[in-house]
Amino acid sequence: SKPDAALDAMRPVLPADLMERASTFDPAPRLARLSAEGPIHKVEHHDEPLWLVTGQDAARALLSDPRMSADRFKVKRLRDKLDPAMRDKFAGAESRAGSFITTDPPEHTRYRRLLARQFTMRRMRALTEQIEAIVKDRIDVLVAAGPPSDLIRDFALPVPSLVICELLGVPVEDRGHFQDDTIELLDMATDLEGLIEVGTRMHRYMWGLVQQKRAGREDDLLSELAHTSDMSDDEMVGLANLLLIAGHETTTNMLGLGVLALLDHPAQLKALRDNPGELMETAVEEMLRYLSIVDTGIVRYALQDVRIGDVTINEGDTVMCSVIATNRDPAECPRPEEFRIDRPRGRHLSFGHGVHQCLGNELARIEMSVSFRELLRRLPGIRLAVPAEDVRVRTTSTIFGVKHLPIAWDV
Ligand code: HEM
Numbered sequence: 001s002k003p004d005a006a007l008d009a010m011r012p013v014l015p016a017d018l019m020e021r022a023s024t025f026d027p028a029p030r031l032a033r034l035s036a037e038g039p040i041h042k043v044e045h046h047d048e049p050l051w052l053v054t055g056q057d058a059a060r061a062l063l064s065d066p067r068m069s070a071d072r073f074k075v076k077r078l079r080d081k082l083d084p085a086m087r088d089k090f091a092g093a094e095s096r097a098g099s100f101i102t103t104d105p106p107e108h109t110r111y112r113r114l115l116a117r118q119f120t121m122r123r124m125r126a127l128t129e130q131i132e133a134i135v136k137d138r139i140d141v142l143v144a145a146g147p148p149s150d151l152i153r154d155f156a157l158p159v160p161s162l163v164i165c166e167l168l169g170v171p172v173e174d175r176g177h178f179q180d181d182t183i184e185l186l187d188m189a190t191d192l193e194g195l196i197e198v199g200t201r202m203h204r205y206m207w208g209l210v211q212q213k214r215a216g217r218e219d220d221l222l223s224e225l226a227h228t229s230d231m232s233d234d235e236m237v238g239l240a241n242l243l244l245i246a247g248h249e250t251t252t253n254m255l256g257l258g259v260l261a262l263l264d265h266p267a268q269l270k271a272l273r274d275n276p277g278e279l280m281e282t283a284v285e286e287m288l289r290y291l292s293i294v295d296t297g298i299v300r301y302a303l304q305d306v307r308i309g310d311v312t313i314n315e316g317d318t319v320m321c322s323v324i325a326t327n328r329d330p331a332e333c334p335r336p337e338e339f340r341i342d343r344p345r346g347r348h349l350s351f352g353h354g355v356h357q358c359l360g361n362e363l364a365r366i367e368m369s370v371s372f373r374e375l376l377r378r379l380p381g382i383r384l385a386v387p388a389e390d391v392r393v394r395t396t397s398t399i400f401g402v403k404h405l406p407i408a409w410d411v
Helices: 003-008 029-037 056-063 076-081 084-091 107-116 121-145 151-156 158-168 172-187 192-215 221-228 233-247 249-264 266-274 276-291 323-327 361-378
Strands: 040-042 050-053 298-302 306-308 311-313 318-321 406-408
Touching: 029 323, 050 056, 050 323, 056 298, 056 306, 056 318, 056 323, 121 151, 121 158, 121 361, 151 158, 151 249, 158 172, 158 221, 158 233, 158 249, 158 361, 172 192, 192 221, 192 233, 221 233, 233 249, 249 266, 249 276, 249 361, 266 276, 266 361, 276 361
Parallel strands: 050 318
Antiparallel strands: 040 050, 298 318, 306 311
């Protein structure tokens, strides 16, 4: 099979010379040059007119413009490009139920309202306690077995998975399988057959879980939705899958790359370890800005002609916000190429903007601050266990990340 071509039809991809980073943390040279020229650029790719937004203001204006749709299938030309098998699998109402990240208002508004009721102060407080317990537990395991240890395998992958288990109410006895499958789902991002297989298994599991929640009543998000909303089974399954897909790989890579950024800046690491109470909040924001992991993942489709600055985006055109470029817009952030954990909190695009702004942003911030605080506290002398040039980062995927991060520490 040719998974890349099939997947390309599902989402736009940037030409490699705009996507492959110059270094772990720095944008491609061509992207940096474009950003210096202006806020929005036409970069034809795969015969599709693609607009790349590199200015923070322009990105925000477009992401809050109701003429810009999150639903690629509303554009006939793009819908027709999909081969029929893919169209049945991915564009049908059943497979898209609940996955509101690709819907527009008013359909989207209904989901956000139902979910906003779930992300209450009470639930966030309970989740914070669970996150502290999960993080401590994973570090105990890591400390008992190491050094060395692969921070991704032993910490950054399991922690967000276990947090989503808490959120959804996945029973403890299912968590081993759940985690193996979710990790496989992430690992096989380019092997289409494998992806469909594990996706089907996951779908079946979620379906069973929803039935379980309808039958009983526990204190978790799915149970609440099962008993207090009008969501169908398909919608609940789609929603659970969306939370998993949106919340796992992103947080994993923030944890891994966040540690890598600190190791690359020893003075900042020391400052954060010495004073997490004062610095953690700005440190987490700076990591979100500096790492820009959802690099090319914020995409919209023009439903009408849209005039912005001195360009006209035509109906049907694709618009991609470059998160790394907008996060380094010098109008927004002085000396943007520097990683400074005490930088005053400013605007960034790492959680998106507008109606689709990340639903899990508070949860993700809590996961990050608890994790970094505990890792620095429990692993004195934390360092790479391999030469820095052996750490492989993945720069060509929608989500920027690191696959393995071998670390050591003082015992
Ligand atoms: C949406 C980033 C963690 C759930 C988004 C968007 C971004 C993003 C950029 C907007 C996409 C767009 O506009 O097209 C991140 C990052 C995370 C993170 C960087 C980690 C640091 C999470 C977590 C959850 C979550 C932990 C839930 C458990 C969602 C959902 C949406 C979303 C449901 C769709 C919201 C909507 O369409 O209204 N995220 N996310 N995310 N995120 Fe996150």
